[in-house]
Amino acid sequence: MDEKMDSFYTEAAKSFKELYQLEFAPSNDPKSSAIFANKYKIRGILIAQADKAKALLATGNLDAALLWGFFTAKLANNFIETEEPRVEARNRLLEVVKFCESRVDLETREDLLKFSGLLQYVYNSLAVATEVDAKDGEQSALFWLEKAKSIYEKFKLMIDDSERPECWESLAMLTTLLEQDCLVKEVYENKSEKQKAAEFCLETLRRQLQFSPVVDNLLSTYGVANQKEIRVNKRDSVAVSPSDWLVSSLQRFDPKDWANNTAALSEYYVETEEFGKALECLMTARTVVCESFQNGNSSGLGHNLNGTKLWADISWLTSEYSLGLLEGGSKVILGSRFTIDPELVDTSPSYGNLFNQDTTKALQEAYGEPIQDTGLTTMISELSIMPKAYPAAARLFRWTCRSLSEALLYYRLDERCTEAIKLIRAHASAYGFLATFEADLPRKCCMQKRRVDLLEDLLAQLNPRFYMLACRTIMSECAEALTALRDLNEEKMKRTTIRTSPTSSLSSTNIVAELSKLAKKVNGLGLRALEMYKRLLDSFLTPANQREPDLYEEEWLPHVLMAHFYSARLHSKTIVAGAPRNRVEKLNLAMKAYEKMVEIADKHARSGYKVDMPEVEIAREMTQLLAGQIARTPLDA
Known part of the structure; x- marks a missing residue:
């Protein structure tokens, strides 16, 4: 034997x-x-x-x-x-x-x-x-x-x-x-x-x-x-x-695989809002892979890895983490119905207990300032808590943009289009979230304009025949950004009116000219938003006869309903001069859009779709209110 x-x-x-x-x-x-x-x-x-x-x-x-x-x-x-x-x-x-x-x-x-x-x-x-x-x-x-x-x-x-x-x-x-x-x-x-x-x-x-x-x-x-x-x-x-x-x-x-897996684990900690642990996963992943593959005399962390899939994937996960913090803080400020329960937020991040690695350099690059100027505890705190004010939000925004840029070096639009679309949309979203924290109105307008530019440029480069689903999402986001920019300019117009007083040194001619210019800009942005919503709705038309489908896919039904809802709102808020008849025309367009939304929602509800949107009931009420308002408006006044 x-x-x-x-x-x-x-x-x-x-x-x-x-x-x-x-x-x-x-x-x-x-x-x-x-x-x-x-x-x-x-x-x-x-x-x-x-x-x-x-x-x-x-x-x-x-x-x-x-x-x-x-x-x-x-x-x-x-x-x-x-x-x-x-x-x-x-x-x-x-x-x-x-x-x-x-x-x-x-x-x-x-x-x-x-x-x-x-x-x-x-x-x-x-x-x-x-x-x-x-x-x-x-x-x-x-x-x-x-x-x-x-x-x-x-x-x-x-x-x-x-x-x-x-x-x-x-x-x-x-x-x-x-x-x-x-x-x-x-x-x-x-x-x-x-x-x-x-x-x-x-x-x-x-x-x-x-x-x-x-x-x-x-x-x-x-x-x-x-x-x-x-x-x-x-x-x-x-x-x-x-x-x-x-x-x-x-x-x-294999440090590459270990870093990828560790960065992926951060997604779980983000879900449970243990942001300190998620941050440690990301910083440790970057540290381990850089120590293994980077030359000692490189200028920055990951310098030799730029353009590789490994670094792009870790940077992408990093951008999702920082963008999530920025979005969470933005929703709290806006008082959204999706606001996160403050009791669930990890306000005292636990950092360093998972892997016990020295991640000082990675933290310093994420924070954007030398460690001599800022303590390590401060860095960890600001990078793992939802921002409450503009300075912290701006820091997260810059970190997000750097991470997205690193990811886009590999996921280029002309080579890996699907991934690049997601990254560019995330970049546009970051501008929208940052604008929430900005108090200066002109700067808020600039941020929303940059958001619009990114989305419009992306949409112009895509062929709807091959990327229709992505195009629809971008159309919806772009219309939303145009609407936000329109509302900011309307607010600017209102402030100009309030600022004007009988004792103002500005001549009445200059005031009227400025208000007229702002009104045209507001209406122009509103028209662009309406056209974008129309493009979105037209993308669902049957190619053979250009008719809308009997029933929309459940995934897209909310987008269609909200497109009609926001179109109605834009029509009703159009600044109209001249005879009351002009105003009534806009109100009629708004009422028709609300009615269309209610019609689509009711039709799908009868077919077994779950339509649980408060905007539907708002639209139902608005059709009655607008009908009464139109009836009370004298057309020949």
């Missing part, structure tokens, strides 16, 4: 070397067909070795069991990588679990040292192979992650730091799990379990940081890093234990 084991060890060592070469074959194209071809070659090797190891299980040799479990787990992840039905991967992984849980005593130090690494790897793999909506509580993704965590904690409790599990795969980056997609995205999509999900994701990221130096040292020690060949034939050299072969399958800690 020893001869069979020796023969298997020798063949397994050769297989490990071949697997290593196939897994890390260089390729400039991540979608290269050669990579996928290698994965199927890897599958063939793994199937052969797993079958041979399984035949040795009857011997009771735990080393054979360890190798069989490892080959089988790697094979299961190969099925996941090639995006095949996950049931095959689950069945193979469950076979390993069943064997280990029936034959291995993890209460003994020897078995725990030998199998804890393998079981962590298998349990984590099962979490990914399990469907998100699994009904059986014992087979859920979180169930398997809890099992992996319990093994890890038991190992830390029973084994001192001088020894590591024999199967080191659990300490490597989870490269085989769907190409490094963060577990928080792939496994934890069940919203009812998001808190526990984030905890597991955080634990995984912490372990990767903790063990990355250990793995590097291990690879160097055993010769994998410098391509030394490991011999296991007893006739050639001293036999090498199975743990040494398992080491050769390790990958080094």
